[in-house]
Amino acid sequence: MDIEFFVELFFGGLTRGSIYALIALGYTLVYGIIELINFAHGEVYMLGAFTALLVAGVLGVYGFPFGGILIVATLAAIVWCAAYGFTLEKVAYKPLRGAPRLSPLISAIGMSIFLQNYVLLAQTPDFVPFPYLLPEMPFLDDLAVLSPSNFLILMVSTVAMIVLALFIRYTRMGKAMRATAQNRKMALLLGINADKIISLTFIIGSSLAALGGVLIASHMQVINYNIGFLAGMKAFTAAVLGGIGSIPGAMVGGLVLGLAESFTTGYVSGNYEDILAFAILILILILRPDGILGKAKVQKV
Amino acid sequence: MKKGLTCLAAMALCLALAAPAQTAETIKIGVQGAHSGDLASYGVPSLNAVKLVIEQVNAKGGVLGRKVELVAQDDQCKPEMATNAATKLISDQSDVVVGPICTGPTTASLPIFQQANIIVVSPTATAPALTTAGKHPLFFRTVAHDNAQAQLTSDFLLKKLGVKKVAFLHDNGEYGKGFADNNRVFLEKEGVETVLYEAVSADAVDFSAVVRKIRRLKPDAVVFGGYQPLASKLVQQMRRDRVQTPFIGPDGVKDETFLKMTGKASEGVYASYPKDTSALPLYKEAREAHIKAFGSEPGFGYYNAWAAAQCLLAAIEKSGGTDTAKLKTALRETSVDTPLGKINFNELGDASGMALSIYQVQNGKFVELDHNLTLK
Numbered sequence: 001m002d003i004e005f006f007v008e009l010f011f012g013g014l015t016r017g018s019i020y021a022l023i024a025l026g027y028t029l030v031y032g033i034i035e036l037i038n039f040a041h042g043e044v045y046m047l048g049a050f051t052a053l054l055v056a057g058v059l060g061v062y063g064f065p066f067g068g069i070l071i072v073a074t075l076a077a078i079v080w081c082a083a084y085g086f087t088l089e090k091v092a093y094k095p096l097r098g099a100p101r102l103s104p105l106i107s108a109i110g111m112s113i114f115l116q117n118y119v120l121l122a123q124t125p126d127f128v129p130f131p132y133l134l135p136e137m138p139f140l141d142d143l144a145v146l147s148p149s150n151f152l153i154l155m156v157s158t159v160a161m162i163v164l165a166l167f168i169r170y171t172r173m174g175k176a177m178r179a180t181a182q183n184r185k186m187a188l189l190l191g192i193n194a195d196k197i198i199s200l201t202f203i204i205g206s207s208l209a210a211l212g213g214v215l216i217a218s219h220m221q222v223i224n225y226n227i228g229f230l231a232g233m234k235a236f237t238a239a240v241l242g243g244i245g246s247i248p249g250a251m252v253g254g255l256v257l258g259l260a261e262s263f264t265t266g267y268v269s270g271n272y273e274d275i276l277a278f279a280i281l282i283l284i285l286i287l288r289p290d291g292i293l294g295k296a297k298v299q300k301v
Numbered sequence: 302m303k304k305g306l307t308c309l310a311a312m313a314l315c316l317a318l319a320a321p322a323q324t325a326e327t328i329k330i331g332v333q334g335a336h337s338g339d340l341a342s343y344g345v346p347s348l349n350a351v352k353l354v355i356e357q358v359n360a361k362g363g364v365l366g367r368k369v370e371l372v373a374q375d376d377q378c379k380p381e382m383a384t385n386a387a388t389k390l391i392s393d394q395s396d397v398v399v400g401p402i403c404t405g406p407t408t409a410s411l412p413i414f415q416q417a418n419i420i421v422v423s424p425t426a427t428a429p430a431l432t433t434a435g436k437h438p439l440f441f442r443t444v445a446h447d448n449a450q451a452q453l454t455s456d457f458l459l460k461k462l463g464v465k466k467v468a469f470l471h472d473n474g475e476y477g478k479g480f481a482d483n484n485r486v487f488l489e490k491e492g493v494e495t496v497l498y499e500a501v502s503a504d505a506v507d508f509s510a511v512v513r514k515i516r517r518l519k520p521d522a523v524v525f526g527g528y529q530p531l532a533s534k535l536v537q538q539m540r541r542d543r544v545q546t547p548f549i550g551p552d553g554v555k556d557e558t559f560l561k562m563t564g565k566a567s568e569g570v571y572a573s574y575p576k577d578t579s580a581l582p583l584y585k586e587a588r589e590a591h592i593k594a595f596g597s598e599p600g601f602g603y604y605n606a607w608a609a610a611q612c613l614l615a616a617i618e619k620s621g622g623t624d625t626a627k628l629k630t631a632l633r634e635t636s637v638d639t640p641l642g643k644i645n646f647n648e649l650g651d652a653s654g655m656a657l658s659i660y661q662v663q664n665g666k667f668v669e670l671d672h673n674l675t676l677k
Binding site for chain 2: 005008009011012013015016019020126127128129132147148149150216219220221222224226227229230231234261262263265266269270271273274
């Protein structure tokens with residue numbers, strides 16, 4: 001097979017994978033701290049896209065330059081979705097913290113349905129066009145293997161993931177997050193405010209999802225209230241694949257899934273794209289139940 | 302006071318006596334379709350069309366000296382409600398039926414109408430098998446079935462674009478896959494090579510892989526089967542990756558929303574769609590009647606339903622009554638002027654005389670090209 005096509009598929013897969021990874025981080029962070037699968041997370045991604053659309057629309061009317069619109073709209077989406085994530089946790093999960101594990105899960109599914117329908121009613125049930133805000137990058141024209149939006153998605157998500165990794169590794173807050181994830185009771189005894197950490201986790205996860213939403217919306221240029229569902233499912237798969245609860249795991253899982261999908265579509269057929277994603281998940285779970293980078297957990301009795 | 306009451310009672314009695322006498326004389330047109338629910342926008346325009354045609358006819362003294370009456374039954378485009386609606390229409394003694402709107406309910410209701418020996422004309426059900434399978438001898442439709450579109454697009458690809466290699470993309474739905482499959486059959490028969498035949502997930506976050514594949518395989522055209530949101534995403538990503546391959550789709554693509562969402566990238570995209578008949582005087586008349594009665598532009602299937610009602614009434618007039626066997630012959634033999642052109646029905650029950658055209662996006666608008674297909 002010719003090498004250029006391979007490289008194209010590789011970068012296509014990386015782009016897709018880095019988006020999955022951005023969203024997967026939200027699942028994995030939350031799971032790491034409170035062992036909850038936040039099924040409403042995909043919806044936050046969708047809300048990010050819609051917020052950016054509204055802000056971009058308003059700024060467009062005032063004649064902002066395109067690059068400026070992209071930055072402002074992205075920041076607005078991040079702030080707005082962080083607020084959503086924070087509220088979501090306070091409304092839907094905090095009251096259920098002592099409850100059996102199924103209760104918050106149901107609550108999460110409920111929130112997901114609620115948010116979808118809320119956007120359907122408050123915004124529109126139709127598909128809406130999303131403006132192409134990405135800057136022109138003429139130097140990529142010669143490269144041909146990478147379109148400007150792919151390039152930008154790759155850059156932005158890599159930077160976001162590096163920042164997150166540094167934050168978790170080197171700041172006090174990050175340390176507190178790691179401590180809470182390891183042992184919440186112990187962390188509480190040492191004076192860490194668990195509620196604050198949980199809120200912080202939701203804020204970070206939602207911000208990353210919002211960023212993913214804006215990037216994909218400006219790449220696909222078409223959004224509707226339902227885009228969060230499949231993206232959320234895929235990202236969740238990526239998180240489980242990498243080992244849910246593990247931050248590097250989410251990144252690796254996202255990239256593996258993205259590359260696998262891209263190569264399947266490229267060399268086999270697009271018909272098998274979704275089938276493959278979930279087949280990989282099943283395989284990994286059989287061979288390595290804790291995911292690629294997950295640590296085997298001893299069941300506490 | 303007492304006098305008033307007596308008067309009222311007398312009037313009521315008169316009406317009660319008059320009513321049965323009148324029903325014996327009226328011709329009843331049943332209308333089945335989605336008149337409420339999620340898909341009401343598909344069914345209500347047809348109901349309105351039949352209403353207005355009946356008003357016009359009654360204003361001129363009816364058909365064969367008899368008044369025409371409308372009986373409506375709502376099926377919400379749900380097959381499970383359709384059987385009930387059909388049974389109700391039969392017990393309400395409908396002579397003929399305009400509807401159902403959606404394919405599912407049509408399949409469900411037809412056996413019931415068949416048993417009651419009632420002629421059914423659907424304005425919008427496009428599944429080919431409804432007529433081509435030959436199972437429903439009393440079923441007619443005033444809309445092109447899905448195969449006709451593929452016939453037109455493949456003909457256009459061969460004759461106007463001279464394609465040798467084609468890529469097929471579809472959304473794996475009945476409508477989209479059907480369109481791609483039918484094109485493939487027609488094109489392969491003519492020796493065109495299929496270089497790619499693939500389903501595309503409408504919700505995927507990125508289409509680079511499939512777009513790169515198209516770029517590498519260099520087909521002469523991309524045949525797309527599906528609805529406009531997916532078409533919009535695909536075309537935009539193709540054009541952004543400098544894949545300028547011609548792109549052709551079914552009527553689901555020829556939509557104002559497609560232009561709005563796709564913007565500049567939509568330039569040059571082809572789609573099939575019923576031939577523009579808006580210059581016909583009957584079309585204008587039908588449109589104005591709707592605007593006058595409802596204060597808005599007519600919606601989905603309105604002109605098709607208008608044509609269906611017209612054809613039925615013309616057949617009743619010609620055959621001199623509502624006898625099913627005679628009506629059937631009359632429907633086939635009578636050419637009727639409708640908003641969609643002069644039409645009658647073929648052996649299978651499909652309307653002949655209606656035409657489909659290829660449209661192309663030029664300067665941000667769909668422009669009708671001089672390549673069309675008249676249904677036979």
